[in-house]
Amino acid sequence: MAQTERKQATGTDDSLLRAAQVRKVYRGSAGEITAVDGISLDVSSGEVVGLLGPNGAGKTTLIKCCLGIVSPTDGEIIVNGADPFDSPRAAYRSVAAMLEGARNVYWRLTVRENLRFFAGLQGRRPTKVDGQCDRVLRRVGLTEKADEVARNLSRGMKQKLSLACVLIRDTPLLFLDEPTLGLDVEAKEDLKDEITRLADEEHRGLVVCSHDMDTIRDVCDRVVIVNDGRVVTRNKMDALLDAFQTSAYRLEFAETGDVRSGLDSFRTEWHGERLDVTVPDNKALYNLMEQLRACDAVVDSIETVQPDLGEIFLEITDETGQTAGRQCERDIFDGDADYTAGVKS
């Protein structure tokens, strides 16, 4: 890659990841699979980005490309100023990943030995990192288990150890794949706090992949939703929720009149006597009110339905919702002034 292009791709100083138009085609005896088909992903310091998509969407492949584990067929990847294929050592020093949960820890080693090992990979003397080990163990709630052999830990504790092994490496960029898997409610809340703290106080950049939409909603500044190897939507979390918030209303009736059969042109869902109705715009809301009057319905209360990220995700990635997804993507790009690097997919 030409130096000028690289400079462009490296972007601003706080850019920790710039992946532009990444493509990965796996070739095997069964033929070709395009796992990633031109995805771009940026992460800056202090930012938490959610990477969402259904099974097989290409998330893990993209992450492995960014880590330099899988070689992309096409595209540019820069990790904290280093190309993971041209300068693997420099890139490796900047990024740590929690992939496939607890499978990346050494089950015969104790919790502390695991941490020393991973600190050693970062070039530090394992015997000199005990203070930091204690701090990391405190943060993930494993202090009491420091001398326990990893294989004797519960599933949730193994997950915490896996996170601790990522944190001990002290890298500016972190990839966390399904970090809440197996965690109880309290541990999940602690993990969310820790992710937010890492971004806000330590200015790290994090990419979080999860099917746990509560966690994604609570910790992510932005989300990128992929399907079939392509980006279907990217947006700031607030804007994504807002985009869906304005279109759905919950009505309570004093009198329902003929309303159950009179709202055919709207998307409706009854919950007992309550009605959720989705309208595309303000004009349609006005039409809805007219229609309700025509049905002799008396509305007792009307409120906007809080958008559920899980439902938004399904709507966007559902095959029948492709148009909605594309529309959403266009709206989002139109309004996303921060996303100006020319790396839209």
Ligand SMILES: Nc1ncnc2c1ncn2[C@@H]1O[C@H](COP(=O)(O)OP(=O)(O)OP(=O)(O)O)[C@@H](O)[C@H]1O
């Ligand atoms: N090593 C490989 N060789 C061939 N095909 C692969 C390989 N790894 C992944 N794939 C295929 O690439 C596609 C994307 O897989 P990937 O694991 O990246 O998806 P994912 O979004 O991480 O899914 P999940 O949420 O289930 O982890 C799938 O069709 C998968 O079968």
